[in-house]
Amino acid sequence: MDQIREAILSGDRTEQTYAGIEVPTTYRAATVHKDEALMFEGLASRDKDPRKSLHVEQVPTPELAPGEALVAVMASAINYNTVWTSIFEPVSTFxxxxxxxxxxxxxxxxxxxYHVVGSDLAGVVLRVGPGVTKWKPGTEVVAHCLSVELExxxxxxxxxxxxQQRIWGFETNFGGLAELAIVKANQLMPKPTHLSWEEAASPGLVNSTAYRQLISRNGAHMKLGDRVLIWGASGGLGSYATQMALAGxxxxxxxxxxxEKAAICRAMGAELIIDRSAEGYRFWNEDGTAQNPKEWQRLGKKIRELTGGHDVDIVFEHxxxxTFGASVYVARKGGTIVTCASTSGYMHEYDNRYLWMNLKRIVSSHFANYREAWEANELIDRGLIHPTLSRTYRLEDVGTAALDVHRNLHQGKVGVLTLSPEEGLGVSNxxxxxxxxxxxxxxxxx
Structure with missing residues (x-):
C-alpha cells in the first residue's frame, strides 16, 4: 500500500507504473459487522453512536469482475447513507x-x-477488469454511486x-471509505484538476443528487426565475441546491x-434566509402525533415577506x-415538491386538499443516472459549482465524522482522508x- 501511495504522491500517472504495482492482498477499510446489527436495539435514533459500530480494519482485497475498476482511494466523504448503515436504520444493510x-x-x-461503507471517492485507477476500455491504470478519477447491471x-x-439499480457502498460492498474500492467502470468520472483529493471526493453523491432533483427533467426541471425553498440550505444536499439555484x-x-448557517448561505450569494430556530416553527405537537397548520401558514407568510408576496415554485425536500406537511402547503398553486430523502422520518403526512385542489405535484427523486452525474461533475470542473467541504478527518476517526453528520453538527460536507497523508494534496492545476x-x-x- 505504501508503494501505491508513493506512486500517487510522486505525480507519475503512466499506465505502466500502476500496472506494475502489485495489488495488496488486504487493505484498510471502514466497516460495520453483521453480528452487531442489533447493538442499538431499543435506543432512539439520536442516541445511536456510529463510533461504536464503525470499525477500521484490514479486509481481503476482492477479485475484480468484468466491467469493474479497482481504485486506490486517496479520500472519501460522509453521506447520510453511511449514518444509516452505521446505526442500522431503517434496516440493516446486510x-x-x-x-x-x-x-x-x-x-x-x-x-x-462485514460491509465496507462509503459512497464517494477520489483516487487513481489501479486495475480494470475485462471489457473496460475507457479507463486506464494511472487515471485520476472520482466516482458516482450508482451501480447498475443494465441487463x-x-x-x-x-x-x-x-x-438492479443499487447505491454503491450502501446497497453494495467495497465502498469508498477505504484504501481501495471496487466500482463499475461506468461509475467513474474525471477528477477536477483544481481540487485536492478531499475536495474532489466530497461532491459526488450530494452534487449528483441535487442536480437530478432540482435541474434535471427527471426532477423539478428548475428554470430561470423560479423561486426555490431549500431545506437545510447549508448542509450536504442543500448547499449544492443553493449553488445551482443561484447559477441557474x-x-x-x-x-x-x-x-452561522445563515452566514454560509449569504457567502454563497443567497439573500433570502429563514432561520427556523429563530422563528421557532413547531410543525408537530410535542408527542409527534399531529401537525399544526397554523405553523405552515406562518412559514408561508414569512416566505411571502421575503419574496415580495410570492409563494415558491419549487420546494427542495429531504x-x-x-417538514413535508409544511412543504406541500407553501408551494404555489401548480408548484412542485421534489423529495429525495427522509432524514427525519419516512412516514410523511400532509393535507391533501392543498395538493389536489391547487394542482401541485410531488416528484420523487433518487440519486442520478450516469449522464446526470457526469453533467453535475462537469459543473464542478468548470467552476460553476464548488465543493462545500468544511472539515476533514482521518480514516481512523471515521466514527466521529459520521457522528457529526448524524447530529447535524457539520456544515456542507465532511471529508475523510484514506490513502492521502494530509489535506491539500492532489491539485494538478x-x-x-x-x-x-x-x-x-x-x-x-x-
Missing amino acids: GFLERYGRTSEFAKRHDRD DAAGHDDTMMDP GATPICVVSSP PGRE PEKRARFESEINRFRNA
Whole structure:
C-alpha cells in the first residue's frame, strides 16, 4: 500500500507504473459487522453512536469482475447513507448484500459478514477488469454511486430505472471509505484538476443528487426565475441546491437552523434566509402525533415577506416527516415538491386538499443516472459549482465524522482522508484553482 501511495504522491500517472504495482492482498477499510446489527436495539435514533459500530480494519482485497475498476482511494466523504448503515436504520444493510449476493457468481463477493461503507471517492485507477476500455491504470478519477447491471430493458432510458439499480457502498460492498474500492467502470468520472483529493471526493453523491432533483427533467426541471425553498440550505444536499439555484438564475429561499448557517448561505450569494430556530416553527405537537397548520401558514407568510408576496415554485425536500406537511402547503398553486430523502422520518403526512385542489405535484427523486452525474461533475470542473467541504478527518476517526453528520453538527460536507497523508494534496492545476480559491474554501472558513 505504501508503494501505491508513493506512486500517487510522486505525480507519475503512466499506465505502466500502476500496472506494475502489485495489488495488496488486504487493505484498510471502514466497516460495520453483521453480528452487531442489533447493538442499538431499543435506543432512539439520536442516541445511536456510529463510533461504536464503525470499525477500521484490514479486509481481503476482492477479485475484480468484468466491467469493474479497482481504485486506490486517496479520500472519501460522509453521506447520510453511511449514518444509516452505521446505526442500522431503517434496516440493516446486510439484507441488501445478501439479496445482491444471490444474483450472480460475481455478486456473491458482496455478501460478507462485514460491509465496507462509503459512497464517494477520489483516487487513481489501479486495475480494470475485462471489457473496460475507457479507463486506464494511472487515471485520476472520482466516482458516482450508482451501480447498475443494465441487463433489463427498463434501465436503458434512465439507468435509475434499472431493476438492479443499487447505491454503491450502501446497497453494495467495497465502498469508498477505504484504501481501495471496487466500482463499475461506468461509475467513474474525471477528477477536477483544481481540487485536492478531499475536495474532489466530497461532491459526488450530494452534487449528483441535487442536480437530478432540482435541474434535471427527471426532477423539478428548475428554470430561470423560479423561486426555490431549500431545506437545510447549508448542509450536504442543500448547499449544492443553493449553488445551482443561484447559477441557474433562480432565487433560493434558504432554510437553516442557526445564524452561522445563515452566514454560509449569504457567502454563497443567497439573500433570502429563514432561520427556523429563530422563528421557532413547531410543525408537530410535542408527542409527534399531529401537525399544526397554523405553523405552515406562518412559514408561508414569512416566505411571502421575503419574496415580495410570492409563494415558491419549487420546494427542495429531504428532511421528510418533520417538514413535508409544511412543504406541500407553501408551494404555489401548480408548484412542485421534489423529495429525495427522509432524514427525519419516512412516514410523511400532509393535507391533501392543498395538493389536489391547487394542482401541485410531488416528484420523487433518487440519486442520478450516469449522464446526470457526469453533467453535475462537469459543473464542478468548470467552476460553476464548488465543493462545500468544511472539515476533514482521518480514516481512523471515521466514527466521529459520521457522528457529526448524524447530529447535524457539520456544515456542507465532511471529508475523510484514506490513502492521502494530509489535506491539500492532489491539485494538478494551481492556476485554475487560483480563480476559485475563495469559493472552494467558503465552508472551511465558516
